[in-house]
Amino acid sequence: METTMKKKGRGKATITSQKEEEGTVRKGPWTMEEDFILFNYILNHGEGLWNSVAKASGLKRTGKSCRLRWLNYLRPDVRRGNITAEEQLLIIQLHAKLGNRWSKIAKHLPGRTDNEIKNFWRTKIQRHMKVSSEHMICSGNSQSSGMTTTDQGSSGKAIDMAESFSQAKTTFNVVEQSNENYWNVEDLWPVHLLNGDHHVI
DNA sequence: AATCTATCCAACCGCAGGTGA
DNA sequence: ATCACCTGCGGTTGGATAGAT
Known part of the structure; x- marks a missing residue:
């Protein structure tokens, strides 16, 4: 499995203030220790009731934050990186059908959030659409598609995208991502086993 | 080597819908 | 019917990093 966690902090980094240390809500990147606590708590108690999870686990995080972390990162079935050509095609097709219903689209892609x-x-x-749109405008072909780079206009265009995906994917140059500087979620598992729960996913 | 710019993506926020009292 | 709380969703932000100059 490719479930991984980055070692280095990313995303919004809210400096942990003294106040936060003293009991108010913590924000910003999750530490490995927090991940470990949440991971173990959910393995032992199950998902859901996120506010309870946040309180009972002792994490100084909101229920929302715990839920997000679990769903997007810690869940054992999360697949990371390397969105395949097939997945890309599916995303394009589903987006054409469903629009920005990301959670609905995600349900069709096991392991993707x-x-x-x-x-x-x-x-x-979107960037590819923008680039191709500009290219078509430059070459005088924009009149037939009425292109826009907004989401509103992208659904119809996505259908074209899907149709021309075979060619496109050669130029997409997407997804080959490095997994260096990651730690594995599996790194957390042995400790969890030591805690006596052997029902590993 | 230093600086600038573009890109990635984790995590936040606000809102809406569901549920129970 | 109303209120409060919780959960889930979609949009956005901004720090880290890679690549270009």
Whole structure:
């Protein structure tokens, strides 16, 4: 499995203040220790009731934050990186059908999170559409498609995208991501086993 | 080597819907 | 019917990193 966790902090980094240390809500990147606590708690007690999870586990995080961390990162079936060509095609087709219903789209892609798909769409597909749109405008072909780079206009265009995906994927140059500087979620498992729960997923 | 720019993506926020009192 | 709380979703932010200059 490719479930991994980055060692280095990413995303919003809210400096942990003295106040936060003293009991208020913590924000920003999760530490490995927090991941470990949450991971073990959920393995022992199950998912759901996120506010209870946040309180009972002793994490100074909101229930929302715990839920997000679990769903997007710690869940054992999360697949990371390397969105395959087939997955890309599926995303394009589903987006054409469902629009920005990322969670619905994610349900069709086992192991992929709505956040990951959303990020993928925004950073890869939308940009590709923008680039190809500009290219068509430059070459005088924009009149037939009425292109736009917004989501509103992207669904119809996505159908074209799907149709021309075979060619596109050669130029997409997407997804080959490095997994260096990651730690594995599996790294957390042995300790969990030591805690006496052998029902590993 | 230093600086600038573009890209990635984890995590936040606000809102809406569901549920129970 | 109303209120409060919880959960889930979609949009956005901004720090880290890679690549270009």
